[in-house]
Amino acid sequence: MSSAPSAxxxxxxxxxxxxxxxALDGAGWHPAAWREPVARPRDLLTAGYWTDLVxxxxxxxxxxxxxxxxxxxxxxxxxxxxxxxxxxxxRLDAVLIAARVAPLTSHIGLLPTVVATHTEPFHISxxxxxxxxxxxxxxxxxxxxxxxxxEAAHFGRRTLPSFRIEDxxxxxxxxxxxxxxxxxxxxxxxxxxxxxxxxDGAEIRDVATGRFVDRDxxxxxDFEGKHFSVKGPSITPRPPQGQxxxxxxxxxxxxxxxxxxxxxxxxxxxxxxxxxxQARTIVAAVRAEQDAAGRAGETLHxxxxxxxxxxDDPAEAAARKERLDALAGYPxxxxxxxFTGTPVELADLLQELSEAGLTGFRLRPAVAGHDLxxxxxxxxxxxxxxxxxxxxxxxxxxxxLLGLDxxxxxxxxxxxxxxxxxxxx
Amino acid sequence: xxxxxxxxxxxxxxxxxxxxxxTTVWSDPEAGSHIEFSSFAHFARTAERAxxxxxxxxxxxxxxxxxxxxxxxDVVGRPDTFTVLSALAAVTExxxxxxxxxxxxxxxxxxARQFASLDHLSDGRAAWNVVTSWDAFTGENFRRGxxxxxxERYSRAKEFLATANxxxxxxRGDEIxxxxxxxxxxxxxxxxxxxxxxxxxxxxxxxNVPRSPQGRPVIFQAGDSEEGREFAAAGADAIFSRYATxxxxxxxxxxxxxxxxxxxxxxxxxxxxxxxxxxLGDTDAEAQELAHxxxxxxxxxxxxxxxxEFVWNRDLSGYDPDGPxxxxxxxxxxxxxxxxxxxxxxxxxxxxxAREWRELAAANKWSIRDxxxxxxxxxxFVGSPATVxxxxxxxxxxxxxxxxxxxxxxxxxxLDVFADTVVPLLQERGVFRxxxxxxxxxxxxxxxxxxARSGSADSAPQAERAAAS
Numbered sequence: 002m003s004s005a006p007s008a009x010x011x012x013x014x015x016x017x018x019x020x021x022x023x024a025l026d027g028a029g030w031h032p033a034a035w036r037e038p039v040a041r042p043r044d045l046l047t048a049g050y051w052t053d054l055v056x057x058x059x060x061x062x063x064x065x066x067x068x069x070x071x072x073x074x075x076x077x078x079x080x081x082x083x084x085x086x087x088x089x090x091x092r093l094d095a096v097l098i099a100a101r102v103a104p105l106t107s108h109i110g111l112l113p114t115v116v117a118t119h120t121e122p123f124h125i126s127x128x129x130x131x132x133x134x135x136x137x138x139x140x141x142x143x144x145x146x147x148x149x150x151x152e153a154a155h156f157g158r159r160t161l162p163s164f165r166i167e168d169x170x171x172x173x174x175x176x177x178x179x180x181x182x183x184x185x186x187x188x189x190x191x192x193x194x195x196x197x198x199x200x201d202g203a204e205i206r207d208v209a210t211g212r213f214v215d216r217d218x219x220x221x222x223d224f225e226g227k228h229f230s231v232k233g234p235s236i237t238p239r240p241p242q243g244q245x246x247x248x249x250x251x252x253x254x255x256x257x258x259x260x261x262x263x264x265x266x267x268x269x270x271x272x273x274x275x276x277x278x279q280a281r282t283i284v285a286a287v288r289a290e291q292d293a294a295g296r297a298g299e300t301l302h303x304x305x306x307x308x309x310x311x312x313d314d315p316a317e318a319a320a321r322k323e324r325l326d327a328l329a330g331y332p333x334x335x336x337x338x339x340f341t342g343t344p345v346e347l348a349d350l351l352q353e354l355s356e357a358g359l360t361g362f363r364l365r366p367a368v369a370g371h372d373l374x375x376x377x378x379x380x381x382x383x384x385x386x387x388x389x390x391x392x393x394x395x396x397x398x399x400x401x402l403l404g405l406d407x408x409x410x411x412x413x414x415x416x417x418x419x420x421x422x423x424x425x426x
Numbered sequence: 427x428x429x430x431x432x433x434x435x436x437x438x439x440x441x442x443x444x445x446x447x448x449t450t451v452w453s454d455p456e457a458g459s460h461i462e463f464s465s466f467a468h469f470a471r472t473a474e475r476a477x478x479x480x481x482x483x484x485x486x487x488x489x490x491x492x493x494x495x496x497x498x499x500d501v502v503g504r505p506d507t508f509t510v511l512s513a514l515a516a517v518t519e520x521x522x523x524x525x526x527x528x529x530x531x532x533x534x535x536x537x538a539r540q541f542a543s544l545d546h547l548s549d550g551r552a553a554w555n556v557v558t559s560w561d562a563f564t565g566e567n568f569r570r571g572x573x574x575x576x577x578e579r580y581s582r583a584k585e586f587l588a589t590a591n592x593x594x595x596x597x598r599g600d601e602i603x604x605x606x607x608x609x610x611x612x613x614x615x616x617x618x619x620x621x622x623x624x625x626x627x628x629x630x631x632x633x634n635v636p637r638s639p640q641g642r643p644v645i646f647q648a649g650d651s652e653e654g655r656e657f658a659a660a661g662a663d664a665i666f667s668r669y670a671t672x673x674x675x676x677x678x679x680x681x682x683x684x685x686x687x688x689x690x691x692x693x694x695x696x697x698x699x700x701x702x703x704x705x706l707g708d709t710d711a712e713a714q715e716l717a718h719x720x721x722x723x724x725x726x727x728x729x730x731x732x733x734x735e736f737v738w739n740r741d742l743s744g745y746d747p748d749g750p751x752x753x754x755x756x757x758x759x760x761x762x763x764x765x766x767x768x769x770x771x772x773x774x775x776x777x778x779x780a781r782e783w784r785e786l787a788a789a790n791k792w793s794i795r796d797x798x799x800x801x802x803x804x805x806x807f808v809g810s811p812a813t814v815x816x817x818x819x820x821x822x823x824x825x826x827x828x829x830x831x832x833x834x835x836x837x838x839x840x841l842d843v844f845a846d847t848v849v850p851l852l853q854e855r856g857v858f859r860x861x862x863x864x865x866x867x868x869x870x871x872x873x874x875x876x877x878a879r880s881g882s883a884d885s886a887p888q889a890e891r892a893a894a895s
Contacts, residue, residue, distance in 0.1 A: 035604065035611065042604035042611065046636060048515065048547045072535065074618060074632040082632055086612040091602065091636040094543035100512035101547045104463070120536065123487070123567045124506075131509035135463040155535040157629040199503070204461075208453045211726040214503075216496040219489065229569030234496075236486050238461055238503045328609060 019351060019389050020361025020403060022110075022304060023058050023376060024271075025051075026069035027089045029368040030308050030335070032077065033328035035089050039370030046093055048101050054369055055102045058109055061377025062391050064402050065110025067143045067248065067271075067363065070095035072116050073152040079166045080149045087330075096128050103136035110399030112141040112248055112269075117188035118181055119147065119156050122224075122231055125188070126195035133240035138398035141246030141269070144189055144262075146181040148174075175256050182258035187226035189247055189266040194222035196244050198234030200413045220412040242400050243407045244268075250306070252336060253283065257290070263301065264290025268405065270303045271363050273337040280305060280357035288358075300405055304363045305354050306337040307347075311375035315342045325367070337365060344379030348387060437822045437858050438697060438829030438871065439849075440524070441473040442482045444837050446490070446501045448733075449703060449803070451723045451835050458838055460501055463513060465838035470514045472838075473521055476845035477859050479870040480522025480553060481514065482831055483507050487531055488564045490766035492732055493741055497764075499729050508540050515548035522867030524553035524646060529586035530560060530579065531568045534627060537586075538593040541643045542635035550639030550866030555646040555666065558583040563765045578626075580653045585626045587661055591642060595878040596620045599637035641876045644867050650678075659685035663873050664697040666831065675700060675826030697871060702806035702830040706843050710809045717808040720835055721799045730795040732764075733802070737773045737780055739763050747795045751787050756780050806830075811847035818848070819857050 027045055028035035035042040044050040051068075058066050074090050076083045095113035103111060111132065115125050125142070133140035147153070153161045161177065168174050203218035222233035248269035251259030260283075263270035270287055274280035284303055291301050312318040318341040326332045333339070340347055351362050364380075366372030384390035396402050443466060444450040451457060459465045473481050485507050490497040507525035514523055523544065527537055537554075545552035558579040574582055601617040603610045618633040647658040648666035658665040659682060667682075669675040683693040705720055707713030725733070727747030735742050739757040756776035764770050773779045787797045807814045821827055834840025852858035868875055 033609075036606050036609060038606070040606070042606065043602070046546045048549070052516075071634070072539075074634040084615045086615050087609045088611055090612055090617070091597075091634055093546055093635060094508075094540050097508060097512040097540060097543045097547055100509045101516055104467070104513050104516040119533070121531070121568050124532070127506040128509050131506035134461060134505055135509060135513035137463070151631050155629055155631045156533050157627055158533075204503070206452055211728050212498045213452055213501055214496070214498050216498045219496050219502075230566075231569070232488075232566035234489055236489060236503060237505050 018391070019355055019384060020064045020302065020304065021061075021376075021381070021384070021390065022063055022065045022067060022112075022361065022363040023373060024067045024069065024306070024363050024365045025054055025058075025369065026365070027075075027092065027369075029370070029372065030365040031310075031322075031325045031329070031333050031367040032088045033325040033333075034368040036325070036328045037368045037371060040368065041370060042089065045089065046091065051098050052102050052105050054373060055106055055109060055111070057373055057377055059106050061381045062394060063109060063377070063381075064361065065112055065139075065141065065399060067112040068095040068098050068114060070114035070116070070145075071149075071152065072119055072147060072155055073149055076151075080151070080161075080164060082151050096132065099140070100132055100135055103132065103139070106136075106139075108139070108394040108397065108402075110139045110141055110246070110402060111136055112143045112246070114143045114145050116147045116152075117144050117185040119152065119158075122188050122191035122229070123195065123235070126192040126235055127237040129192070129245050130196055130235065130237040130240040133242055133245045134237075138241035138400070140240065140242065141248055141399055142192075143248045143250070143271075144185055144266075145250070146185045148177060148181060170255055178254065179256050179258045182256075182262045184226070184228050185249070186262050186266045187224075187228065189262075191222065191224040191226070191229075191231045193244060193247070194224055194411070195231070195233055195235040196239060197410045197412050198222050199237075199239040200410050201239055201243070203238060218413075239410065242398055243410065246399055246403070246405075251287070253286065257286070260287050260290045261294075263287050264292075264296065265294040267301060268403075270301060271306050272303055272359075273306050274354065274357070274359075275338045277354055277357050280354050280359060284358040300403075302360045302403060303358065304361045305351075305359045306363050306365060307350075308335050308337050308339040308365045308367055309347060309372050309376065310339070310341040310367045311344055311347060311372050311379060313343060313379075315346060318342050322367070333367075335365075339367075344375060344383050347380055348383045351384070352387070352389065432823070434857060435822050435828070437818065437852060438699060439476070439478045439858065440480045440482055440522070440699065440829070440831040441469065441478055441841050442484070442701060442831050442833040443469050444501070444833055444835065444840070445484045446486055446504065448500045448724045448729055449833060449835050450501050450837060451720060452501050452837075453723060454836055456836050456839060460837045461503060461505055463505075463510070466505075466510050466514055467517045469838040469841060470518050470521055472841045472845050474518045476841075476849045477862060478521060479829070480524045480551075480867055482524045482555070483510060483526065485526040485528060485557070486766070487528060487559070488567055488766050490764070492735065492764045492767075493743075497732070497766075499726070499732060508544060511552070512544055512547055515544070515551065520551070520862040520865060520870075522551045522553055522644070522870060523548055524555055524644070524867075526555040526557050526648075528557050528559050529583040530558060530574055531564065532586075534586050534589040534593065534622075535629060535633070538590040538633065539635045541590070542594060542638045545638035545640050545643055546635070550868070552638070552640065553644035553646055553663075553867055555648060556583060556587055556662075557648060561765075580657055582626045584657060584661075585624050587645065589622045589624070589627050589629070592620050592622055593633040594637070594642040595876075596633040597635075597637040598878045599641070602636055637878060640866050640868050641878065644871060644873065655682050656685060658682065659691070659696065660689045662696060663871065664699055667698055667700045667827070669700050669826070672821060672824060672826050675821060676824065679825050679827060694872065697828040699829050699831050700806075700827050701833055703803070703833050703835060704807040704814060704844060704848075705805045705835075706809070706811055706814060706847060708810060710813050713809045713813075717805050720805070721802070724835070725795060725799045725802060727795050730798040733769075733798045734794060736764050736767060736770045737776045737783075739776065745794060748793045751780075751784050751794055751797065753784075811851055815848050815851035815855065819852065819855060822857070
């Protein structure tokens with residue numbers, strides 16, 4: 002009975018087609034975004050606000066939205082709370098926001114953020130599998146690690162050191178980084194095994210024998226890692242997409258741990274090149290990790306992240322950033338390139354960067370209420386005119402939109418997989 | 427009645443989406459998916475159409491096993507509670523959304539932010555059924571490895587709930603100014619600050635979900651032990667009981683409501699809501715016949731043998747379910763045959779239960795299957811809509827409960843007939859709402875909205891009450 006929407010091969014608009022996503026965070030990524038008249042800062046904790054944003058992204062035919070999250074209050078400091086009162090503070094659980102919006106949308110993918118460092122893989126696995134059910138095949142998850150000492154103190158199970166961003170190269174912080182990312186890889190592995198722990202068709206409802214499930218199609222995952230073990234099987238049957246998509250944001254570091262996580266564990270990597278040269282370096286580094294992990298044949302989409310301020314006049318966009326910076330009291334900087342300009346200029350940049358081997362872009366609207374509609378109503382039509390973006394959703398699942406097949410179950414007997422393949426073909 | 431007439435009580439009704447036990451007749455052609463969201467949406471919309479107080483979801487964290495293998499005769503599998511409830515908030519407007527969340531295999535900060543988020547995203551309709559669990563069997567699915575010595579489960583649950591309340595109360599509710607002109611977002615630089623040091627949790631920091639519409643989610647508690655009753659009396663807004671007969675219900679009701687004064691609370695601050703199944707027919711006779719048929723479907727021969735194994739703690743697969751009960755005695759060693767089963771704990775004296783069942787079977791000439799059908803949990807309400815409406819009303823007016831949590835035996839359409847036939851009769855009798863009067867679950871249940879850190883509202887945490895008394 003469990004549904005398995007088949008990912009129809011998509012009629013791709015163009016060989017150089019781009020995938021496009023937006024990263025949603027509060028009133029927008031600029032710390033003064035909430036000061037803008039369009040910002041609705043009093044609505045940030047309401048379902049209506051999030052529904053409006055995701056509906057707007059769907060109107061623009063975007064592949065998916067990601068929803069930022071953290072297990073602590075927002076802070077301008079790298080690992081500590083900052084006690085500021087002039088910026089947005091407080092947020093809702095991203096998985097629950099995604100679930101709340103899912104029944105009100107129909108095509109767009111939903112990737113809430115989860116923090117692998119402090120959450121249980123078993124809970125995360127069933128939550129994202131269920132998001133896949135409530136969205137009928139549009140779920141993914143953006144996995145994040147947390148090195149924040151204050152967030153660890155919210156759980157009281159481990160103590161993390163205090164450090165500044167300049168300390169990232171120190172031996173202690175390097176060791177911590179490697180450990181956190183390795184733990185995240187274990188987390189993803191446990192989650193993925195749990196998604197496969199029910200074979201498709203495990204629910205048989207065989208009235209003759211009185212058996213509801215075929216228990217030979219349920220599997221213990223027996224995951225054993227450095228930090229935790231998980232027995233399985235999941236409590237939730239295999240989700241519609243088989244494997245919802247796993248994404249992660251990764252930067253270049255001396256340890257290479259973030260790129261290794263992408264290579265080992267991700268379907269979607271979010272990277273932050275500032276120019277085409279850097280984009281080439283990053284793509285090569287991630288592909289090397291992918292090869293090293295033995296996943297050379299698998300699709301790993303690499304999305305370039307950009308913060309965007311879009312206006313019809315480039316000077317207007319630049320002036321808007323200046324105005325927001327003045328309101329914030331300091332010039333806003335980001336790990337990602339900050340683009341100010343017109344939708345046409347952004348389209349040029351995206352096409353240029355895509356030549357480095359990026360398969361898409363995740364845009365971070367500086368002001369959600371302004372820059373998201375500028376993406377959906379300005380950038381998207383421009384990319385469509387250039388023949389590099391879809392004119393209609395070509396699939397009902399997120400895997401379908403990203404050109405990914407529904408994967409075989411790792412626990413299914415080979416003959417069962419073959420039979421499945423025949424039925425799907 | 428010789429006593430002075432009491433005012434007519436309003437009945438509270440809720441709907442429990444059928445879970446993983448043999449009350450669900452999954453073999454019925456009308457039975458749909460228990461996983462697909464469309465089933466939950468249908469069920470929730472029916473409950474809301476009928477103006478029910480809330481929908482209730484149970485939880486399971488490990489697939490049940492018997493004889494070392496996954497149990498395959500009942501419904502197996504569930505979706506995630508929080509995720510389903512949040513999605514249901516999108517397809518309903520007033521219905522309360524209650525989820526069971528375990529206090530052993532979770533952390534207070536995470537659960538508190540999930541419930542506070544759900545309360546925001548549903549405009550004040552979230553409720554938490556706090557359950558305790560301690561077994562190593564379930565713990566094998568969790569990184570904390572975590573299981574507790576049995577004697578610590580309530581102490582962890584109490585501290586877990588108290589800690590969550592501290593987090594809910596760490597925002598007063600007026601901190602967000604969001605003044606775009608002056609650039610003041612927060613009035614208070616310390617909003618959400620908390621410190622909790624205790625036996626089970628030593629945590630501090632800033633809670634990152636501002637105060638939600640209900641202040642705190644409504645708190646439910648299930649559990650019948652002395653500790654469970656006391657836990658509920660101290661801090662819960664409602665208690666799930668399993669007493670669906672008038673006399674047992676009244677005893678439980680009197681006992682639990684009697685405990686409230688010691689915690690500085692009044693009887694209307696804790697609702698008692700037993701779970702109840704029902705079978706409806708056009709006439710009482712037809713309903714009885716249907717009920718008998720449902721019980722036969724619920725208890726196959728194989729199911730009957732497995733049920734006996736909960737008591738015998740032995741492999742009974744060689745026995746004939748249509749034959750007599752085993753003449754060997756239960757194995758009194760550690761119960762390892764059936765795992766992840768609440769039922770096992772129901773039979774605290776297996777020898778006595780076995781003796782009693784043998785006598786019953788002999789006296790009535792019952793087979794194993796007959797016995798399990800006849801002694802198993804009977805449908806609470808069987809009859810025509812008028813009979814069922816009258817019985818429910820009688821239970822509530824006689825203080826055997828404040829209402830019921832109804833569990834249909836068919837997913838997801840099993841509630842429809844109740845909504846269409848029994849609810850209008852209760853409304854005609856003036857004992858059940860015809861429209862929602864309020865918007866939040868607290869409104870439906872007649873519970874006050876707690877004020878943060880004041881300790882003055884209905885649901886002030888136990889610690890504050892104890893300190894004040």
